[in-house]
Amino acid sequence: MFPYLSFMTFFPLAGALLIALTPKGKDNLVRWIALLTTLPLLVAAVKIFCLFDRSLSTMQFVEGPYPWISTFNIEYFMGIDGLSVSMILLTALVSTVAVLASWGIQKSVKSYFALLLLLFSGMFGVFSALDFFLFYVFWEVMLLPMYFLIGIWGGPRREYAAIKFFLYTLLGSVLMLLVMLSFYFYSEGHTFNLLLLADQAKQLGPFTSTAFRHACWLGLFICFAIKVPVFPFHTWLPDAHVEAPTAISVILAAVLLKMGVYGIMRICFPLFPDASIYFSGMIAALGMINIVYGALCAMAQKDFKKLIAYSSVSHMGFCLLGMSSMTAEGFNGTVLQMFNHGTITAMLFLLVGVVYDRAHHREINGFGGMATIMPRYSAITTFAFFAALGLPGLSGFVSEVLCFMGGFKNYPIYTIISVSGVVLTAAYMLWAFQRVFLGAVNEKYKDFDDINMREVVTLVPFMIIVLIAGVYPKIALDLFNSTMTALSHAMGTLPVAGL
Amino acid sequence: MKQDLIYFLPELIVSITVLFLFLLDCFIGKRSRRIFPVIAFIGIAAMMLANKSSSPLPSARFFSDMMVFDHVSVLFKYIFGLAGLIAIVIANGSHELEKVDKANYFTLLTALVLGMMLLANAHHFLMIYLSLEMVSLLSYILTGSLQGSRRSSEASLKYVIYGGVASGIMAYGISILYGLTGSMTLTGVAEFLRMNAVSKTALYTSVLMIMAGFGFKVASVPFHMWCPDVYEGAPTPFTAFLSVGPKAAGFAVLLRFFFGALSQTTTSGIEPIKIIGLPALLGGLSIATMTLGNLAALQQKSMKRLLAYSSIAHAGYMLLALVALNAEAVTGVIFYLSVYLLMNLGAFLVLIIVGDQLGSEDISVFQGLSKRGPFAALLSIVMTVFMFSLTGIPPMAGFIGKFYLFGSVIKSGHYTLAVIGMLNSVVSLYYYIRVVKIMYFDEPVDGRNLTTPMVSHASTVFALALLTIYLGLFWNGLANIVGQAKLF
Numbered sequence: 011m012f013p014y015l016s017f018m019t020f021f022p023l024a025g026a027l028l029i030a031l032t033p034k035g036k037d038n039l040v041r042w043i044a045l046l047t048t049l050p051l052l053v054a055a056v057k058i059f060c061l062f063d064r065s066l067s068t069m070q071f072v073e074g075p076y077p078w079i080s081t082f083n084i085e086y087f088m089g090i091d092g093l094s095v096s097m098i099l100l101t102a103l104v105s106t107v108a109v110l111a112s113w114g115i116q117k118s119v120k121s122y123f124a125l126l127l128l129l130f131s132g133m134f135g136v137f138s139a140l141d142f143f144l145f146y147v148f149w150e151v152m153l154l155p156m157y158f159l160i161g162i163w164g165g166p167r168r169e170y171a172a173i174k175f176f177l178y179t180l181l182g183s184v185l186m187l188l189v190m191l192s193f194y195f196y197s198e199g200h201t202f203n204l205l206l207l208a209d210q211a212k213q214l215g216p217f218t219s220t221a222f223r224h225a226c227w228l229g230l231f232i233c234f235a236i237k238v239p240v241f242p243f244h245t246w247l248p249d250a251h252v253e254a255p256t257a258i259s260v261i262l263a264a265v266l267l268k269m270g271v272y273g274i275m276r277i278c279f280p281l282f283p284d285a286s287i288y289f290s291g292m293i294a295a296l297g298m299i300n301i302v303y304g305a306l307c308a309m310a311q312k313d314f315k316k317l318i319a320y321s322s323v324s325h326m327g328f329c330l331l332g333m334s335s336m337t338a339e340g341f342n343g344t345v346l347q348m349f350n351h352g353t354i355t356a357m358l359f360l361l362v363g364v365v366y367d368r369a370h371h372r373e374i375n376g377f378g379g380m381a382t383i384m385p386r387y388s389a390i391t392t393f394a395f396f397a398a399l400g401l402p403g404l405s406g407f408v409s410e411v412l413c414f415m416g417g418f419k420n421y422p423i424y425t426i427i428s429v430s431g432v433v434l435t436a437a438y439m440l441w442a443f444q445r446v447f448l449g450a451v452n453e454k455y456k457d458f459d460d461i462n463m464r465e466v467v468t469l470v471p472f473m474i475i476v477l478i479a480g481v482y483p484k485i486a487l488d489l490f491n492s493t494m495t496a497l498s499h500a501m502g503t504l505p506v507a508g509l
Numbered sequence: 510m511k512q513d514l515i516y517f518l519p520e521l522i523v524s525i526t527v528l529f530l531f532l533l534d535c536f537i538g539k540r541s542r543r544i545f546p547v548i549a550f551i552g553i554a555a556m557m558l559a560n561k562s563s564s565p566l567p568s569a570r571f572f573s574d575m576m577v578f579d580h581v582s583v584l585f586k587y588i589f590g591l592a593g594l595i596a597i598v599i600a601n602g603s604h605e606l607e608k609v610d611k612a613n614y615f616t617l618l619t620a621l622v623l624g625m626m627l628l629a630n631a632h633h634f635l636m637i638y639l640s641l642e643m644v645s646l647l648s649y650i651l652t653g654s655l656q657g658s659r660r661s662s663e664a665s666l667k668y669v670i671y672g673g674v675a676s677g678i679m680a681y682g683i684s685i686l687y688g689l690t691g692s693m694t695l696t697g698v699a700e701f702l703r704m705n706a707v708s709k710t711a712l713y714t715s716v717l718m719i720m721a722g723f724g725f726k727v728a729s730v731p732f733h734m735w736c737p738d739v740y741e742g743a744p745t746p747f748t749a750f751l752s753v754g755p756k757a758a759g760f761a762v763l764l765r766f767f768f769g770a771l772s773q774t775t776t777s778g779i780e781p782i783k784i785i786g787l788p789a790l791l792g793g794l795s796i797a798t799m800t801l802g803n804l805a806a807l808q809q810k811s812m813k814r815l816l817a818y819s820s821i822a823h824a825g826y827m828l829l830a831l832v833a834l835n836a837e838a839v840t841g842v843i844f845y846l847s848v849y850l851l852m853n854l855g856a857f858l859v860l861i862i863v864g865d866q867l868g869s870e871d872i873s874v875f876q877g878l879s880k881r882g883p884f885a886a887l888l889s890i891v892m893t894v895f896m897f898s899l900t901g902i903p904p905m906a907g908f909i910g911k912f913y914l915f916g917s918v919i920k921s922g923h924y925t926l927a928v929i930g931m932l933n934s935v936v937s938l939y940y941y942i943r944v945v946k947i948m949y950f951d952e953p954v955d956g957r958n959l960t961t962p963m964v965s966h967a968s969t970v971f972a973l974a975l976l977t978i979y980l981g982l983f984w985n986g987l988a989n990i991v992g993q994a995k996l997f
Contacts, residue, residue: 153902
């Protein structure tokens, strides 16, 4: 069979090399190479979507395991199940949109697109790797292009934001490295194979001790929590988002944050089912804090982009609440919420980018009456805002309900408090909408052009998906339902109901 | 005796080269000094070939137990040889060394390589002491080789004083150990300690004192103080060599000392002797070393001082692996030294290329380097590779090195130490990435473009960068070679 996963992982790398070889000054050629590199990825993603067997909970499109470093038993092992396939599809879509959204970049175009494509390689790699070492390498490889993309093409405080992002993520990943090494040395036959490790996790050397398992779980969780980001590790996110160029914010929000949740469900849960259940109360509590605290922070923001950054913190909290339930509906809600947040927040960041390109600032109070000046723009924004605040009929609603349903079973109090987040989200979204689009027309901006064709093209695919997933979520849910059901069976049920 | 000479062949070749260079100096005029680096290069290259042919030989002790031949010594000879070759290439054509007498410099450099080889083979404390002194003395001279430069002379003097004190303390420690065990060979000491009870205090004291000498060589806390000043004062091409060669030799002898004299082989593998708490001692030293190195490096303005403190931190990481005192630790240290050699020499070579053209060794000289023309843009990428590799980020070789080191620590169950070590490497990111940051995010202070340097420098620096990436992705080959490392 055609190696779809390797193709998606390494084709962008080939594109990056090609861009590096193009002569200087051919900026448009570079842009087209980047776009033509991502389009096949999109085609491959559609192909995977069609070929993916929804009834199986096991790995599909498996490649390998092929030996890579035989002395350490490190293998090249790729494969996707329902959890990863949704992320792969999202990544393919977001990659293409990100290239389109970067069309206006003028500063060192060549390096920008080469780094962007390198970043895509890392993203696809993370979602398809089934070898712990391979996963780690892809996880880290993403840091390098991201650092430069924020640091060179970002806003005024870009250097601070870039280094903060890098330090936070590296801090998390060294913890993951330690746990990974422990697994290697104590596993039977010394392996990094995540599927094998999940089978034998409990019987390994010091892993037989509960305290050790809990410590390792916490190490991994912190690593992934930084990426999600979970309170109190979230402070890098507003900085990175605000400083990053539009396309990079879109990728950050739509794909990179998902890696945290993905990591927890791919590694923490199968490898430490008991520790995950033990700490599930904590996950739920953190989810609640994320939802409420993120929403309150968003409400206090004056910067449009920062508002959306905090709304991400809030929305990722739903994922935590959903997964803490250890039930199939909770897990389904989490994965669907990941997917939905990816599409909705991508739209929001693109929309902020549109107005920023014209006004060169993002002060929420600095606009006013934009609905009269840019009617089409405000219509699309209305759609995105309502999707974000969970209007029934749009995708956000379904996943939030599923997360609440999952969470309510075991943690009713946390869930009830979290529900207030929905009200708060509506509040800050509508308030921001009112300040930007309604009211008196700001004379300074009265001859702004409405949203242009390229910008619409980047937004329309997301709008369609949001609408379909809202009206008929079964298409999305079918993708991962069997995997999530199997995972919830593997986790067992919670022994006692918590708060 | 004849048999012994087979084991000694690589050393013999270097010795002959050194003697030949000395003689040549008397007969050759000032004009043809260019021949010296060539001969030194050929001599060391020949040594490496001889080393390769001797590698299948079984382990043995020779010259009446003075020296030992084993796979570890073969590996170290490769490391020293490679460091020597690269150091010759770097030094040849460096602006800084233009006024230095080529005959002296390259003869002494070759002799220094010989000293390191002897140190890595030493099995008798007398031999250890003598070869350590040989390495030290030659290093003092080469540090001060910039005649007329106050900084260079000052560095040399500081180095002599510190070195003198350290080796004095070590000699005293050796005499105590001899008094305790009645043996001067490493295995003799181990044998005695296994069969007899000795005074714990006396043994601990002597180990601490001996560590002064070794710690001085690898620049570990509290014997690191010379390091930043000497690195800064010495001519940069020699600093580059100093940061990898003698440090590697120091680790060779550390490995021999701890595994030869202070460990015993049990059914479950090698174990440190139980009389004194070696893991606690080494763990403490290692944590102190890496933390101090990393924290001090954060504040530096001079690139040479930054690399000096970073080399202290790297010594700390390698000491951490010694805590484990298992077979993985030997492999880990040797693997780390091999990749450290590539990335550190690479970083120094970039500094030399940039420093020679822009006339400064401050970090600020890297400001906007990526915008100083096409060669500078390539060189910035190369420097970025070295900096990320030194931090330990995949897919660079430095990450694999750390992977090995921390692997051995995890395997021995010292989780707290492993966590502290890992956090240290997060701290180190901050100062390494600062160099990357100013290369890419800042603007150059003037409009000067970087011209392409001499072919040997340019090709070496690119080769080192490519190797650093290659070994980060496909390290099976190196792992197989290093994995055979067996002591004694």
